[in-house]
Structures are given as structure tokens and as C-alpha cells.
Amino acid sequence: MGKYLVMIYDDEAKWAADDGSVMEQNHKNHQAFAEANGSAIRGGGQLDGSETATSIRADGNGGYVVTDGVFAETKEVMGGYYIIEAADLDEALAIAKQVPSPTGGVEVRPLVNGG
Amino acid sequence: MADLDTQEIAQAVAEAHSTEWASVLAATARVAADLDLAEDCVQDAYAKALVHWREQGVPRKPGAWLTTVATRRALELRRRADVARRKLPLLVPVEDVPDGTFPDDRLRLVFTCCHPALAQEAQVALTLRLVCGLSSAEIARAFLVKEATMQARITRAKQKISRTGIPYRIPRADELPERIEAVLDVVHLVYTAGHTAVDGDGLSRPDLARRGIDLARMMRMLLPDSAETAGLLALLLLTQAREASRVEAGRLVLMEDQDRSRWDQGLIAEGLELVPEALAGRPDVGATVGRFAVMAAIAAVHAEAGRWEDTDWGEILGLYDVLLARWPSPVVALNRVVALSYVAGPDAALRQLPDDPALATYPYLASTRAELLWRTGRTEEARAAYEEALAFTSNPVEAEFLQRRITRGA
Structure with a gap:
């Protein structure tokens, strides 16, 4: 058994164009996903928009540079995550395929040493 | 002694x-x-x-x-x-192994090597290394990369297997058709890399082609109910049967001009026997007719023609229509146009040549256009098209062939 982080990537521009109906359906889909996979889910949450992100980089002299914005600029940004526990990658991928991500997709990464 | x-x-x-x-x-x-x-x-x-x-x-x-x-x-x-x-715990838990008897674990090994979470080039390298037992140096030579590069590719792939927990087991029934497809794609790649070497001295690297056929035979043995596996083996056998006549004295010979008495009748018989099964599909593995089965059927039509003139081009065109509808690709579209030229004539075929940016530097597009132009009697335009194809090929045997075409009838 090991733990995997499932990162949900979505296109925020598409969400901005939503009149609320897609969002509502998405909430229902996440509830259904959580009910169906409750025994594997160890955590998760929805992130606020990327405009709320703050990035911090070490400046190499013992200090920090704090900047507004996400760490890496991409079209799809991480909007939420789940931590799941699975026997192996195949089982983790089978669960991750069910994660709702209507305008993007998900990335699956194992936690080191099984989390 | x-x-x-x-x-x-x-x-x-x-x-x-x-x-x-x-x-x-x-x-x-x-x-x-x-x-x-x-x-x-x-x-x-x-x-x-x-x-x-x-x-x-x-x-x-x-x-x-x-x-x-x-x-x-x-x-x-x-x-x-x-x-x-x-080491990280990785594969299945250790089980008691009764003395002298071992279950056949080759399918587990193949499915692990060809896991879709690995890049396809890594799948190919791992399969050659772990299933065929080739050294990193041999695989590097076959794919014309530095040994260190190949070694790093294999190491990365093995690390991904252990760190992400890619399992050492046969996929669940509902995943199986998709996973078999991934394995067959790798086997097909191994064979085609050997059959038409892009660089190198000859037209083919026989060892890779042989490995591809060995792998296809092994998969057929391990998955006797998979129609698409039968299709791939049939395709490789029927293609390999023509191998001896493809090159004569270092020169590429088109199928039209090949000495069919040199085709390997043993391989043809073995391949033809598999085709009906491949085309029938098997509902029990959830598969309909697969891509390799249709390609094998095309190879079978060629194999069954005693002479070039006897080729059933109507049948071949119909099979390419199926391929193009289900698995569209610019290369399939191009091959379909060749079949069309023998059914409806070179003028009709010229009008349907694919105009795809993906083929802009594909030498076979220019050489096909050249052949069609030549057949309609537009010899000057044909020569220009052959020149274009020559600029895009890096295979010396093919280059020599194109050179002869350019000077033909001059």
C-alpha cells in the first residue's frame, strides 16, 4: 500500500465563463466520487483561484523573495487535490480516472516511502 | 577436445x-x-x-x-x-515456490515493461532489456543512441516502476484490452525499427526484426484468446515473408518488381492461417476487429497474389477504407491513395493525395506523388518530386533507389 497525491488541473478561463451550472454539477460529481471511493481517500480539498497564489523562493543569501502568482505559469493550474491510498499504481490510476476535472485533467504522484 | x-x-x-x-x-x-x-x-x-x-x-x-x-x-x-x-519493496510479495516448478510469469514481466505510465521509448527499451535479454549497449546500437543515454533511459524507467508502484501482475480484465494494445504497439515498434532502419548501412536490422517476431510469437502463446495478438503476429510474419526479395545486391526492390518465388512460403502459410481468427475478434476479451488484424489482412491479399498483376486492389482499398475510418492517420491516408491508384487510376489518386503538414518532410509522400506523376506521363514533374523525396530520406538504400528513379528514361 502507498499514498498518492492526485492533483486536479483545470483551465480557470473556462471556469470564469461558467454561469454557475458547471460548478454546481462539479460539486455533485465530487460528492459522488468521495462516496464511491471513501475507503481510499485520506484527504483532499479545493484551492482558491490562482490569483490568490503567493510564491516564495530562497534568494540564495539566506533570505526569501516573495512574489504574487503561481510558481510556474501554465494554462491549466492546480485547483484541488486528493490524497488516496492504493495497493499499487494501477489501483491509484483507476481511482484517479474517476476524479472530476471537467476542464483539464489530473496528475498522480506517489508520496515517498508510501507516505 | x-x-x-x-x-x-x-x-x-x-x-x-x-x-x-x-x-x-x-x-x-x-x-x-x-x-x-x-x-x-x-x-x-x-x-x-x-x-x-x-x-x-x-x-x-x-x-x-x-x-x-x-x-x-x-x-x-x-x-x-x-x-x-x-531496495524499496516493489513487486508482488514473495510466495513459496515449490521445488522445480515455477508459474509462467512472462506476462507479468511484459505488462510491467509496457505499462502506459512509462514513456513508449522506455517501454521499448525495457522490453528489449528485460524480456529479450539484450544489453544496454545492444539496444543503444539498434536505436542509434549513445549507450549512456540508453542506460539512463532504462534506469529511469526501472526507478519509475519501483517508486510509483507499477505492479508486477496481469491487469484486471476490464483493463486488459487496452493494456494488450500497449504491449502489441511496443512489439510492432521493435519489429518496424528492425524492418526499415532509418539510418545505418542496410535497409533493415535483422536482429531487431527477429526479436519483434519472437516477442509476437511469445505473446500469441501467452494470450491465445487475443484476436489482435493473432493479428500482429500475422502481420509480422506476412511482412517478414517478403524480406529476402526487398533488397537485391544492395538495391531496394519495390513490391511490383519483387521475385515472388523468393517469398517465404512457410511464413506466409503461418500468417495466412492466423488472419481469419484475427479478423473474427473475440467477444470474450471485449475486442472488435483491431488495427493489426486489418493490416495483416492487407498483407495477406498481397501474399495471396501469385503475380503483381493478380493483386486484388479492390479488396486492399476496402481494407484501407476501414483503417482510415477507425484509425485515421496521414500515413494510412497515403497508403490508401496508392491502392486507389490501381483501382481508379493515377489521376484520381493524385487528386486525393493527403495534404497534411505532418507529412511535409515524409519522403514517402514525395516519392508516392512522383510515382503517380510518372504513371500519368508527367515525367519532369515526377523527377522533381523524386528529388524532393531524396532530400528527405536518410536511408542509403532508399536514396540509391530514388537516384535511379531520377535518371530513369533520361
């Missing part, structure tokens, strides 16, 4: 390497629960065979002997605490 013995033993070990490697490694990997450890143990077993077989004779079942030696060593090494700490 001693030298002869040494030679005979070396030959027996080499033979066991090419026929038993996959089974021995697959069984050892289950016990070792670690691919690197399993590889080390199997290599060690082959080294021991060189010594022991000379003293005690070649065992009746070389594969079982090698598996016993390799798994025993794997168990021994696993018991050492440092090894257990060094």
Missing part, C-alpha cells in the same frame, strides 16, 4: 539465453521483488551455467536449472538485511 566442449557449452548457454531468458527473469523477479536484483541474479545464473554445465553436462531442462539457481540466489540476497533496506 576441451576446446570443443567449451564451445559446445557456450553454444548451449547462448541458446538458453535466447529461448529461456524471459521465463527465468520473470520467475526470478517475482521472488526477488526487485527488477535490478532479479537481473543480477539471472546474469549470475547464466555465468554459473558456463562452469557447471561443462562439469556436469547440460541439464535436461536448462530453463528450470537457470530459474532454480537464479531464484535461490535472489532469496539468499533478499535475506541479507542491507539488501532489504537498500
Whole structure:
């Protein structure tokens, strides 16, 4: 058994164009996903928009540079995550395929040493 | 005498390497629960065979002997605490292995090597390394990359397997058709890389082609109910049957001009027998007719034509229509146009040549246009198109062929 982080990537521009109906359906889909996979889910949450992100980089002299914005600029940004526990990658991928991500997709990464 | 013995033993070990490697490694990997450890143990077993077989004779079942030696060593090494700490737990849990009998784990090994979470080039490299037993140096040579590059590719892939928990098992039934497809794609790639080498001295690298056919035969044996596996094996056999007549005295010979008496009738018979089964599909594995089955059917139509003039182009065009509808690609569209030219004439075919940016530097697009132009009598335009194809090919045998076309009738 090991733990995997499932990162949900979505296109925020598409969400901005939503009149609320897609969002509502998405909430229902996440509830259904959580009910169906409750025994594997160890955590998760929805992130606020990327405009709320703050990035911090070490400046190499013992200090920090704090900047507004996400760490890496991409079209799809991480909007939420789940931590799941699975026997192996195949089982983790089978669960991750069910994660709702209507305008993007998900990335699956194992936690080191099984989390 | 001693030298002869040494030679005979070396030959027996080499033979066991090419026929038993996959089974021995697959069984050892289950016990070792670690691919690197399993590889080390199997290599060690082959080294021991060189010594022991000379003293005690070649065992009746070389594969079982090698598996016993390799798994025993794997168990021994696993018991050492440092090894257990060094490695991440990876494959299936160690199971009790009754003496002398080992389950056939080759499917587990193949599905692990061809897992979709690995890049396809890594899948190909791992399969050649772990299933075929080729060294990194040999694989690097076959794909014209530096050995260090290939070694790094293989190491990265093995690390991804252990760190992400890619399982050492046969996929669930609902995943199986998709996963079989991934394996067959890799086997097809191995074969085609050998069949039409892009660079290098000759037109083909026979060893890779042979490995591809060996892998396809193995998959057929392990998955007798998979229609698409039958389709791929049929396709490779029917393609390989024409191999001897493709190049004469270092010159590429088009199928139109090939000496069909040199086609390998044994391979053709074996391939033709598989085609009906491949086309029938099997509802029990959830598969309809697959891509390789349709491609095999096209190869079968060629194989069944005693002469070029007897080719049933209507049938071939129909099969390309199926391919294009289900698996559209610019290359399939181009091949369909060639079939069309023999059904509806070169003028009609010229009008349907694919105009796809993906083919902009594809030499076969220019050479096909050249052939069609030549057949309509537009020889000057044909020569220009041959020149264009020549600029895009890097295969010396093909380049020589195009050069002859350019000077033809001049």
C-alpha cells in the first residue's frame, strides 16, 4: 500500500465563463466520487483561484523573495487535490480516472516511502 | 577436445539465453521483488551455467536449472538485511515456490515493461532489456543512441516502476484490452525499427526484426484468446515473408518488381492461417476487429497474389477504407491513395493525395506523388518530386533507389 497525491488541473478561463451550472454539477460529481471511493481517500480539498497564489523562493543569501502568482505559469493550474491510498499504481490510476476535472485533467504522484 | 566442449557449452548457454531468458527473469523477479536484483541474479545464473554445465553436462531442462539457481540466489540476497533496506519493496510479495516448478510469469514481466505510465521509448527499451535479454549497449546500437543515454533511459524507467508502484501482475480484465494494445504497439515498434532502419548501412536490422517476431510469437502463446495478438503476429510474419526479395545486391526492390518465388512460403502459410481468427475478434476479451488484424489482412491479399498483376486492389482499398475510418492517420491516408491508384487510376489518386503538414518532410509522400506523376506521363514533374523525396530520406538504400528513379528514361 502507498499514498498518492492526485492533483486536479483545470483551465480557470473556462471556469470564469461558467454561469454557475458547471460548478454546481462539479460539486455533485465530487460528492459522488468521495462516496464511491471513501475507503481510499485520506484527504483532499479545493484551492482558491490562482490569483490568490503567493510564491516564495530562497534568494540564495539566506533570505526569501516573495512574489504574487503561481510558481510556474501554465494554462491549466492546480485547483484541488486528493490524497488516496492504493495497493499499487494501477489501483491509484483507476481511482484517479474517476476524479472530476471537467476542464483539464489530473496528475498522480506517489508520496515517498508510501507516505 | 576441451576446446570443443567449451564451445559446445557456450553454444548451449547462448541458446538458453535466447529461448529461456524471459521465463527465468520473470520467475526470478517475482521472488526477488526487485527488477535490478532479479537481473543480477539471472546474469549470475547464466555465468554459473558456463562452469557447471561443462562439469556436469547440460541439464535436461536448462530453463528450470537457470530459474532454480537464479531464484535461490535472489532469496539468499533478499535475506541479507542491507539488501532489504537498500531496495524499496516493489513487486508482488514473495510466495513459496515449490521445488522445480515455477508459474509462467512472462506476462507479468511484459505488462510491467509496457505499462502506459512509462514513456513508449522506455517501454521499448525495457522490453528489449528485460524480456529479450539484450544489453544496454545492444539496444543503444539498434536505436542509434549513445549507450549512456540508453542506460539512463532504462534506469529511469526501472526507478519509475519501483517508486510509483507499477505492479508486477496481469491487469484486471476490464483493463486488459487496452493494456494488450500497449504491449502489441511496443512489439510492432521493435519489429518496424528492425524492418526499415532509418539510418545505418542496410535497409533493415535483422536482429531487431527477429526479436519483434519472437516477442509476437511469445505473446500469441501467452494470450491465445487475443484476436489482435493473432493479428500482429500475422502481420509480422506476412511482412517478414517478403524480406529476402526487398533488397537485391544492395538495391531496394519495390513490391511490383519483387521475385515472388523468393517469398517465404512457410511464413506466409503461418500468417495466412492466423488472419481469419484475427479478423473474427473475440467477444470474450471485449475486442472488435483491431488495427493489426486489418493490416495483416492487407498483407495477406498481397501474399495471396501469385503475380503483381493478380493483386486484388479492390479488396486492399476496402481494407484501407476501414483503417482510415477507425484509425485515421496521414500515413494510412497515403497508403490508401496508392491502392486507389490501381483501382481508379493515377489521376484520381493524385487528386486525393493527403495534404497534411505532418507529412511535409515524409519522403514517402514525395516519392508516392512522383510515382503517380510518372504513371500519368508527367515525367519532369515526377523527377522533381523524386528529388524532393531524396532530400528527405536518410536511408542509403532508399536514396540509391530514388537516384535511379531520377535518371530513369533520361
